Amino acid sequence: MTVNQFLKTLDLPQQLRLDQEILLAHILHHPREHIFAHPEIKLSKTQVSKFRRLWKKRLKNYPLAYLTGQKEFFGLDFHVNNNVLIPRPETEFMVEEIIGYVEKSARGKSIIADIGTGSGCIAVVLKKKLPAAQVIGLDVSAAALKIARKNSQKNKTAVEFYRGDVAALAKKKILPDIIAANLPYLDKDKKRFFYHNCPALKYEPDSALFANKNGLGDYISLLEKLMVFRKLPTAIFLEIGSKQIKLARRIFLRICGDKYDLKVINYKGTALIRLIISYRIVSIKKKQARWLGH
Numbered sequence: 001m002t003v004n005q006f007l008k009t010l011d012l013p014q015q016l017r018l019d020q021e022i023l024l025a026h027i028l029h030h031p032r033e034h035i036f037a038h039p040e041i042k043l044s045k046t047q048v049s050k051f052r053r054l055w056k057k058r059l060k061n062y063p064l065a066y067l068t069g070q071k072e073f074f075g076l077d078f079h080v081n082n083n084v085l086i087p088r089p090e091t092e093f094m095v096e097e098i099i100g101y102v103e104k105s106a107r108g109k110s111i112i113a114d115i116g117t118g119s120g121c122i123a124v125v126l127k128k129k130l131p132a133a134q135v136i137g138l139d140v141s142a143a144a145l146k147i148a149r150k151n152s153q154k155n156k157t158a159v160e161f162y163r164g165d166v167a168a169l170a171k172k173k174i175l176p177d178i179i180a181a182n183l184p185y186l187d188k189d190k191k192r193f194f195y196h197n198c199p200a201l202k203y204e205p206d207s208a209l210f211a212n213k214n215g216l217g218d219y220i221s222l223l224e225k226l227m228v229f230r231k232l233p234t235a236i237f238l239e240i241g242s243k244q245i246k247l248a249r250r251i252f253l254r255i256c257g258d259k260y261d262l263k264v265i266n267y268k269g270t271a272l273i274r275l276i277i278s279y280r281i282v283s284i285k286k287k288q289a290r291w292l293g294h
């Protein structure tokens with residue numbers, strides 16, 4: 001059977017058509033455009049049955065990215081499996097903002113730490129776009145770090161990866177200038193609601209999606225730990241859900257409000273929290289350094 005004949009046998013709704021084509025291209029080891037340019041390509045019986053097996057899973061909401069084992073993020077290809085969150089297009093916004101901030105403030109040689117690196121997508125893109133920066137990816141999951149390292153190699157970037165939360169940086173005496181974090185932020189107590197609204201979520205790691213304290217538990221712990229670092233980061237970028245803005249603003253300001261200026265930027269159902277160290281703190285630190293003769 002040729003690709004052309006095979007596609008005609010699949011009489012499925014329009015919105016699933018794209019997924020089918022991507023899956024077929026994956027099975028044939030060709031880009032999607034190639035199979036359209038060559039509808040005469042023959043499919044073996046094994047390929048047809050592989051397609052049917054994977055498609056059955058897809059119809060049960062199993063994510064396409066896990067079936068193909070890859071996902072594009074910021075124009076780069078990333079390996080993914082069910083140990084990592086599938087990179088979301090919304091998160092590209094945070095990466096853009098960080099790149100913009102680094103370029104505008106001429107902080108190209110910064111130490112940037114991506115906390116909760118997952119597939120490594122944020123860290124890898126940042127290293128690619130800001131090659132002079134030292135980029136570090138941290139995750140509490142060893143299985144996720146395995147994928148992140150693979151992605152760093154695949155995209156030829158020298159990102160350092162460590163296991164643990166932000167405290168692992170302090171132990172290694174690494175004091176980052178910039179923090180990027182897309183930590184789990186869905187409310188643990190509303191799991192059933194999220195699974196009902198988006199059934200595909202149940203295939204992604206629980207530990208990458210849900211957090212306690214209205215979904216803000218991991219961010220609260222991150223900020224509390226950061227605020228006692230010997231040197232505070234200059235900028236902190238956090239992704240949350242847009243419905244969490246009010247609560248997050250109040251809590252985050254309570255934790256680090258006198259040291260940071262907080263800005264919220266809404267973006268497609270998510271929100272980016274940007275904390276920039278306040279000028280007052282910077283000048284106190286400078287004065288202290290002068291007194292100490294540094």
Ligand SMILES: C[S@@+](CC[C@H](N)C(=O)[O-])C[C@H]1O[C@@H](n2cnc3c(N)ncnc32)[C@H](O)[C@@H]1O
Nearest residue numbers: 085087116117118139140141165182183184208
């Ligand atoms: C929402 S996923 C984000 C993955 C990736 N950064 C992205 O944007 O696609 C969150 C990741 O944070 C990790 N994680 C959860 N709590 C953490 C913590 N306290 N410190 C470090 N990593 C954590 C999870 O294992 C998971 O890989």
